[in-house]
Amino acid sequence: MATSTASPPIPWQVLDLVANNLDPKTLTLASCVSKSWNSAMSSDHLWENLCTTHFPSLTHLRSAAAPTLPYHRLYSLGLTSTKRRQRPPQKPRISLETLLFIITVNNSKSPPVTLIKPGIALPSDPKSMFRFDFDVRDHERWLGFEVLEETKVTWNVVLRGFEGVFTMMDCKGKGNFVSGSDGWFSTELPAAGCCCAASCGGMSGMVADMRLVMREEGGRRVVERVCVGVLSIVTWRYVGVDDGLRYLQHFLQPCDV
Structure with missing residues (x-):
């Protein structure tokens, strides 16, 4: 009986090369595939430029208050904050x-x-x-x-x-x-x-x-x-x-x- 063999893991160099061409949403989805993908897609060198581009005011937080905070986490905080600001205020309950x-x-x-x-x-x-x-x-x-x-x-x-x-x-x-x-x-x-x-x-x-x-x-x-x-x-x-x-x-x- 023929036995199937598991495919070898994709080298991290290849994952890194692919990750450099992905947008933030796709990077986030890709990081959920496996532990190795999560490690590759969450690398600071990928997310630092995204943070600097989209949320430049937040990049100072890392150096000033949270030097160990990953850039992908910082990007997530910036995105959440932006969505909350864009959310229309709730209608008042009284008139x-x-x-x-x-x-x-x-x-x-x-x-x-x-x-x-x-x-x-x-x-x-x-x-x-x-x-x-x-x-x-x-x-x-x-x-x-x-x-x-x-x-x-x-x-x-x-x-x-x-x-x-x-x-x-x-x-x-x-x-x-x-x-x-x-x-x-x-x-x-x-x-x-x-x-x-x-x-x-x-x-x-x-x-x-x-x-x-x-x-x-x-x-x-x-x-x-x-x-x-x-x-x-x-x-x-x-x-x-x-x-x-x-x-x-x-x-x-x-x-x-």
């Missing part, structure tokens, strides 16, 4: 329709006035900015409120049914009320989670912003419009609606994070 904006303005001279605005009345376009204007000229109590230097504002966002509440702002004017100008208030927002807090000093990189648009009436300054929003301190532009909602859900739905 404007589920929120209630409650804004209160008060000082020592006038009784406090409160504006309650349901999110369902706000523009719901996710591509628009997280910035909203409220006209209060038809609100009789607001017309009776006189703005002073010491005016204090509070802005709370409530999840419907009062399942959650987050205070966006609770502050006084800081000498920014001068005759003929609007009143501005701003508060840097806290980080949305423990991991963020550790890396950015507990701050989110976003600012809650409020503007009281005023007019002179009978020698008094009264509010005719309230504008609120969330700004990025990196670009000093208002963040998008979805970004604002993703931030708020950390505080309004903490159990789901």
